[in-house]
Amino acid sequence: MQLLGRLEIKSRQKIIDFLNEEHVGRIASIDKNGFPQVIPMNFVFANDAIYMHSHPRGEKIENIKQNSRVGFEVDRELEFLPSYFTHPTDASQADTLYISVVIKGTGVIISDNNEKAMALNALMEKYQPEGNYESLTAGMPVVEEVAVIKVVPHEMRGKYKVGQHMDKNARISLAENILRRNSDTARRTLKLMGFEVVENKVKMIEDPQW
Known part of the structure; x- marks a missing residue:
């Protein structure tokens, strides 16, 4: 059956556009006991990578330092389709229209302040497009004070059901x-x-x- 193929997003640009329209993604890392940890995060896709800012200390930071293999996921529920659209009583007929993107990649804690400033500015441009803030530069203390997580995609796939x-x-x-x-x-x-x-x-x- 070719259903899955028909649901796959073929356009890389469509995937990137979708990522930068959405405000919350979920990063999955592996903790010291081998369990996955999934955390919702603000993010931006820039320079072919996912960037997120974070407190410099925390479990996800330690996870990535110990094991750089990570996952990242973003989704949008478009429309719930009630079962009665197709059958008067069969609840199994309920469905959902959606868009989703799943990334498998390498997680990196950025140490270069120029790259950190670039990522933080890209985040501000995404979440505060109206401006009214001072652009960050590598020499600002705040750039040192926050962590920036980068996810370099090894595989990036999207699905849409419309x-x-x-x-x-x-x-x-x-x-x-x-x-x-x-x-x-x-x-x-x-x-x-x-x-x-x-x-x-x-x-x-x-x-x-x-």
């Missing part, structure tokens, strides 16, 4: 159900699915290809 695995009629039916249910995310989801809403009706305008 109805592209369905035939045209089934996709239109799904879009109509999403519009009818009218969740807070419905219209944004329909746009990602390749639909626009005209006079409260869905109209397919493109076949989304990622």
